[in-house]
Amino acid sequence: MSHVTSCFSREIFLTAENMADExxxxxxxxxxxxxVKTVTGLGVGIVFSLIVFKRRAWPLSFxxxxxxxxxxxxxxxxxxxxxxxxxRMVKDQ
Amino acid sequence: xLRACLRGANATARKNYRRxxxxxxxxxxxxxxxxxxxxxxxxxxxxxTVSGGIGGTxxxxxxxxxxxxxxxxxxxxxxxxxGLALGPAAQDPGLPIKxxxxxxxxxxxxxxxxxxxxxxxGAEGPVKDSSPAPSQPAQSxxxxxxxxxxxxxxxxxxxxxxxxxxxxxxAVKECNxxxxxxxxxxxxxxxxxxxxxxxxxxxxxxxxxxxxxxxDISASVSASLEDSLASSAKATLQAxxxxxxxxxxxxxxxxxxxxxxxxxxxxEEKSNQWKxxxxxxxDRTTALNDARAALSKANESxxxxxxxxxxxxxxxxxxxxPLVLAAEENLxxxxxxxxxxxxxxxxxxxxxxxxxxxxxLVNEAKRQFQREVSSLTPExxxxxxxxxxxxxxxDLNALIAHAHRRIDQLNRELAxxxxxxxxxxxxxxxxxxxxxxxxxxxxxNTALQHVKEDSRLDQERKLAELREVMEAEMRTQLRRQAAAxxxxxxxxxxxxxxxxxxxxxxxxxxxxxxxxTRYRQLTQEQxxxxxLDMNTAYARLKGVEEAIDSHVVAEDEARKAHQLWxxxxxxxxxxxxxxxxxxxxxxxxxAQAVRDSCRDNDFALxxxxxxxxxxxxxxxxxxxxxxxxxxxxxxxxRRVALIDESRNSLYQYFLSYLQAALLFEKSxxxxxxxxxxEDLDPFKLLSYASxxxxxxxxxxxxxxxxxxxxxxxxxxxxxLIEARLTLETRQVVNLLSAYANAVGLGxxxxx
Numbered sequence: 001m002s003h004v005t006s007c008f009s010r011e012i013f014l015t016a017e018n019m020a021d022e023x024x025x026x027x028x029x030x031x032x033x034x035x036v037k038t039v040t041g042l043g044v045g046i047v048f049s050l051i052v053f054k055r056r057a058w059p060l061s062f063x064x065x066x067x068x069x070x071x072x073x074x075x076x077x078x079x080x081x082x083x084x085x086x087x088r089m090v091k092d093q
Numbered sequence: 094x095l096r097a098c099l100r101g102a103n104a105t106a107r108k109n110y111r112r113x114x115x116x117x118x119x120x121x122x123x124x125x126x127x128x129x130x131x132x133x134x135x136x137x138x139x140x141x142t143v144s145g146g147i148g149g150t151x152x153x154x155x156x157x158x159x160x161x162x163x164x165x166x167x168x169x170x171x172x173x174x175x176g177l178a179l180g181p182a183a184q185d186p187g188l189p190i191k192x193x194x195x196x197x198x199x200x201x202x203x204x205x206x207x208x209x210x211x212x213x214x215g216a217e218g219p220v221k222d223s224s225p226a227p228s229q230p231a232q233s234x235x236x237x238x239x240x241x242x243x244x245x246x247x248x249x250x251x252x253x254x255x256x257x258x259x260x261x262x263x264a265v266k267e268c269n270x271x272x273x274x275x276x277x278x279x280x281x282x283x284x285x286x287x288x289x290x291x292x293x294x295x296x297x298x299x300x301x302x303x304x305x306x307x308x309d310i311s312a313s314v315s316a317s318l319e320d321s322l323a324s325s326a327k328a329t330l331q332a333x334x335x336x337x338x339x340x341x342x343x344x345x346x347x348x349x350x351x352x353x354x355x356x357x358x359x360x361e362e363k364s365n366q367w368k369x370x371x372x373x374x375x376d377r378t379t380a381l382n383d384a385r386a387a388l389s390k391a392n393e394s395x396x397x398x399x400x401x402x403x404x405x406x407x408x409x410x411x412x413x414x415p416l417v418l419a420a421e422e423n424l425x426x427x428x429x430x431x432x433x434x435x436x437x438x439x440x441x442x443x444x445x446x447x448x449x450x451x452x453x454l455v456n457e458a459k460r461q462f463q464r465e466v467s468s469l470t471p472e473x474x475x476x477x478x479x480x481x482x483x484x485x486x487x488d489l490n491a492l493i494a495h496a497h498r499r500i501d502q503l504n505r506e507l508a509x510x511x512x513x514x515x516x517x518x519x520x521x522x523x524x525x526x527x528x529x530x531x532x533x534x535x536x537x538n539t540a541l542q543h544v545k546e547d548s549r550l551d552q553e554r555k556l557a558e559l560r561e562v563m564e565a566e567m568r569t570q571l572r573r574q575a576a577a578x579x580x581x582x583x584x585x586x587x588x589x590x591x592x593x594x595x596x597x598x599x600x601x602x603x604x605x606x607x608x609x610t611r612y613r614q615l616t617q618e619q620x621x622x623x624x625l626d627m628n629t630a631y632a633r634l635k636g637v638e639e640a641i642d643s644h645v646v647a648e649d650e651a652r653k654a655h656q657l658w659x660x661x662x663x664x665x666x667x668x669x670x671x672x673x674x675x676x677x678x679x680x681x682x683x684a685q686a687v688r689d690s691c692r693d694n695d696f697a698l699x700x701x702x703x704x705x706x707x708x709x710x711x712x713x714x715x716x717x718x719x720x721x722x723x724x725x726x727x728x729x730x731r732r733v734a735l736i737d738e739s740r741n742s743l744y745q746y747f748l749s750y751l752q753a754a755l756l757f758e759k760s761x762x763x764x765x766x767x768x769x770x771e772d773l774d775p776f777k778l779l780s781y782a783s784x785x786x787x788x789x790x791x792x793x794x795x796x797x798x799x800x801x802x803x804x805x806x807x808x809x810x811x812x813l814i815e816a817r818l819t820l821e822t823r824q825v826v827n828l829l830s831a832y833a834n835a836v837g838l839g840x841x842x843x844x
Contacts, residue, residue, distance in 0.1 A: 019811040020722075020729055023804075076743045082807055083738050 026078055034071025041067025151178045311416070314405045318420045321401045325394035329427040332384070332391035336434040339377070339384035343441040346373040347448045377445070384438060391431055398424050418554050425546045432539045436532070443528065465495060651840040656690040657697060658833035663687075665826050668713065677712035680822070684709055687829065694836075700829050708822040714815050720786045722812055723794070727779050729808050731756075734775040736804035761787055764797060775805050792820055 045063020053059050154161035154175050161179075165172035349370045402424065405417045510517075664683040684704050691697035707713075714722075735749030756776060764781035765772065772778070778797050785794035795816040798809055 019808060020726055023729060023733070023808055072743055076741075079736075079743065079746065079804075080740050083740065 026075075030071065030075035030078055033074050034068060037067035037071040037074070038064045039067065041065070041070070147174075151175060155179045310408060314408060315416045317401055318398075318405060318416055321394070321398040322420055322423055325391065325398040325427060326423065328387070328391040328394035329431055332387035333430055333434050335380070335384040335387035336431075336438045339380040340434075340438050340441045342373070342377040342380035343438070343445045346370070346377040347441070347445045349373045350445075350448050350451075381438075381442075388431065388435065391427075395424060395428060395431070415557060418550060418557060421546075421550055421553065425543065425550060428546075429539075429543050432543075436536060436539075440532070465499070647840065651837075653690065653694075654833065654836040654840045657687070657694070658830075658837045660686040660690040661826065661829045661833040665830055668823065668826060669715070670712075672715075672718075675718075676714050677708075679708075679710055679712050680704065681709040697829060697832060700825055700832065704825050705818055705821050707818055713819045713822045716786075716789065716791050716819065719791065719812065719816055719819060722815075723782065723786055723798075723809075726809050726812055727783060728753075730775060730779055730801065730805040733804040733808055738803050741804070764793065768797075768800070773800055775801055791816055795820060 041063035042060055043063070045059035045061070045066075048063065049056055049059035150164060150171075151174070154164055155178075161175055165175060349366070350373075352366065398420065402417055402420050405420070660683065664680060664687055667678055667680055667683045670677045684701055687701045688698065691701065731753040732750055733746070735752055736745055758776040759780045761784035762777070762780040763784050772781070778800050782794040782797040785791070785797060795813060798813055798816070801809060
């Protein structure tokens, strides 16, 4: 999604709003995403905790941590994305 | 004061890039804590002062526009405040409108032509002066004579032709006469003026006039003569009649007297006789008186007639003469008759005298006798014949004695008388002879006079005849002379005419030649002048045409340049249409206009086509908007300042956030002329860029911003692009405008 949006933003109109807002949007996205993942993780943890792991606390933190980490990672990736260099393997002939 | 403290504190904090010395602030705060009430008072007072000052400034600015302008100039944002308070500043008054004064053309003066009313009456020749108008019948001698002289002088005025004129004696005499008359009459102006030849018609007219005049005069003269003749004839007849009557009366009287003297008649008849005698005497006296009166009248009339005749004679007109002669003869006859009658009357008178003498004597004797008788007999009356019974014998005796004595005396006297009779008779005869002689002499004289008169008249008649003959002859001679003269004059005139004609021809030809040459000269001159003028005009026309063409070309160029300039101005104006965050209008139209206005100008065309596509399509942002954006971007850039192009983690982001929060730099710092490596710090760069932006140097700001790296760079990328776009567009527009200005200046005609 962020990739798409960044492509979108770059290709068509590189306006200030977009560029400045992109950063903000990224953050928004990131935070939203992280929050969602965290909550989802927490939810899954709760579920797992409830169903599998007999109401232990660790799936909650695990799940939220999992979610947070995923979100963080996503965020980070999103923020890094302009600078990622996509190489191509050039096969020697 | 508090604010000042705060400001100073902040500044120092930013300068040092250290933590805010909160202590100073606290100190300030500490100071202010104790004095809050007074501070509030101070604050209130300060606020009041400030507001009062502002209000006063506003009011005064409302009143004084100059002050307002000064305030707006000097104090920033005051124009906004004053505008808010008072409304926009009053505009300058418009340029004064000039009134066009219409000059009234003075009415053109109309020149009036002066009419020449002076009429020159042709100076009447000397002819006119000398020809008087014919006068009325009643003419005076002077007038007639003057007229006559005039006429004669006019006749005698010979034109001055150098021709020998055969003058006869009469003509000469006439001329002399007329010359004399000419000199006599001062009216004639001939001597002063040169003799002018009169035309034939004039002479004929003159002659006719003269004839007319003569006729008139003769008619008048004849009329007068006839009148006077008639009157004198009447008078003479009357006189003659009267004298006849007188004669008769005298004779009658004499007879009666004789009768009375001699006839012894009866006394009664005597008295009758005496009465008759007295009556006859009376008659005689009356008749004599009448005769005398008539005679005198006749004489008067005859005198008048004579005078008239003399007058007429004085006129010297030939036609009058026979009349005059006839009148004279009549006069003479009348005079003769009158004289005869007078003589008769005289003789009768003399007879009567004798008789009367006799009668007187007798009467005397009688009276004497009577006296004697009366002396003798006083009481006896005179008429003794009637006294037969009354006389006494004494008286009678005395009377008879006296009578006897008387008879004796008388006898004696008679004897004496008889004796003396002879002597007396001789004496009487002598006397009679004398008287007869006298009468004879008188008669002779009168007869002589009459004869003389007759002869004179005859002479006059003959003279008149002769004159007529001579006149006729002279007329013929004159006619001949006139004919000769006219012939001669004609010849001479012909000759003169020829001469004059030749001369005139010559003069005319010479003048004509002269005029011709002058005319040719003038025409040639005119032609030359005209050619010259035409040439000059043509040359000028050519020059004018060339000038106009060059002007047209120059104007065309100027127009094009102007159009270009206008379009460039439009373009540059359209750049200004950028609002706060809205880009300008797409510059496509303006650029198209520019391209249209510089079709044949490669440079401008190239420039016009160098405009970036984006600006054409979408427009560019203004510097202000970029500036504003930058300010907002700056904080963001600061926040991501630590993120570079490498793989950055979120932790880096956190760190850069922290850095941005904790790091303070000058908001604006003047960039150095050369950037060193430490200037490449994003914060510094940002402050430099800010400074540049604040000072309107977008280019340098863009350059500085371009030095950002990493995420900051990414963040400000589009701003940079926009700035680049704006810069590029502006550059192109500036170039175009400069070029248009240059071209415009170049094509502008220097005044």
